Amino acid sequence: MTFCMVSGGGRHSTPAMRVGGLTLAIAMLASAGCATGGDAWPDTVDRNTSSPVGTDASSTFASGHEGAGMTGGTSPAASASVVPGLTIIKPNEPAAADLMDGRSLGSADAPVKLDVWEDFQCPGCGVLAREMEPRLVNQYVRQGKLRITFHDFAFLGEESFTAATAARCAGEQGKFWSYKEYLFANQSGENKGTYNRTLFDGIARELGLNLDTFGACLSDGKARQEVVAETAQGDAVPVKQTPTVVVNGTIIDSLSYSAITSAIDAAISSN
Numbered sequence: 585m586t587f588c589m590v591s592g593g594g595r596h597s598t599p600a601m602r603v604g605g606l607t608l609a610i611a612m613l614a615s616a617g618c619a620t621g622g623d624a625w626p627d628t629v630d631r632n633t634s635s636p637v638g639t640d641a642s643s644t645f646a647s648g649h650e651g652a653g654m655t656g657g658t659s660p661a662a663s664a665s666v667v668p669g670l671t672i673i674k675p676n677e678p679a680a681a682d683l684m685d686g687r688s689l690g691s692a693d694a695p696v697k698l699d700v701w702e703d704f705q706c707p708g709c710g711v712l713a714r715e716m717e718p719r720l721v722n723q724y725v726r727q728g729k730l731r732i733t734f735h736d737f738a739f740l741g742e743e744s745f746t747a748a749t750a751a752r753c754a755g756e757q758g759k760f761w762s763y764k765e766y767l768f769a770n771q772s773g774e775n776k777g778t779y780n781r782t783l784f785d786g787i788a789r790e791l792g793l794n795l796d797t798f799g800a801c802l803s804d805g806k807a808r809q810e811v812v813a814e815t816a817q818g819d820a821v822p823v824k825q826t827p828t829v830v831v832n833g834t835i836i837d838s839l840s841y842s843a844i845t846s847a848i849d850a851a852i853s854s855n
Contacts, residue, residue: 588706588740588826672786675765677718683725684761690721690731695855696848698730701737701818701828704747704767705774708839709827713768716841723845729852734764736814737823743779748811750784753801759791766790 663674683689698720702709717732724730736752738744747767754763766787772778781802788798801807821828821835829836831847 588703588708590737590739590824590826670782670786672766672783672790673769674790675762675769676714678765679718679721679761680726681762683721685731687735687755687760688731688733689761690725691728692731694725694728694731696724696730696851697832698732698844698848699735699830700732701735701821701823701826701830703736703738703740703744703826704751704764704779705740705744705771706826707771708825710768710771712827712829712839713765716844719841720844720848724848730848734761735818736811737818737826737828738811738815739826741775743775743777745808745811746784747779749802749808750779750787752807752810753798754788754791754793756801756807757793757797759793762791763787 679689685692700709700712702712720730720732725732736748738748751760751763751767754760767779770778770783770787784802785795785798788795818828821830827839829839829844831844832851834847836844836847
């Protein structure tokens, strides 16, 4: 599995770009593929040193396979719908509508708040959304113990911004979370043209959005400005990689599923 590092000269990078006062590296990663099996995410690159971390078996990001937790084989088979010139993959395990609350999932009164900073093109974010998130929903969100909130940290290129903008426009019609799930289900590499207007409109149709309203939102610039602003806010967290996971205000350095659930359990016990 590959993380997307924010800055510090990851394995492959191009000159940084300025977004809302925040300097962000446009990381060009060697592979957009995900590790097969296990719930640990190996071979990350430290933001400041550019050196690989977590490559030994005892590390947080070790490449060992801890069961089948994050393998694609544990999820239901993907289904798809076809629109002219495009096949849209549907989310395997979409969240229940009654759990959705804007850009959050779960009760506002939940004792534990999990904030996730993600880029729609980041492969690690895709695994978190497709494989980990449904498990967290079943284990904690449905029981009223956890509230998950999505935050934009768009830095991998123009498609990161357009995808995040489209999701916000869907949110204006009450469909942010569903649209987010569709975007991650259709993730395919970085800056390869996957996130385009045809896909955005196709997902909008799937979700029954008003296309005129959706299109006007994409064009007026307001939603994109919100993406830029929230991305800039991430520097204060600080977001050094995507995904960055924060449990009740504390960044979780180890992003295995067991580490995240341990942090959630500890937060529940302390309440």
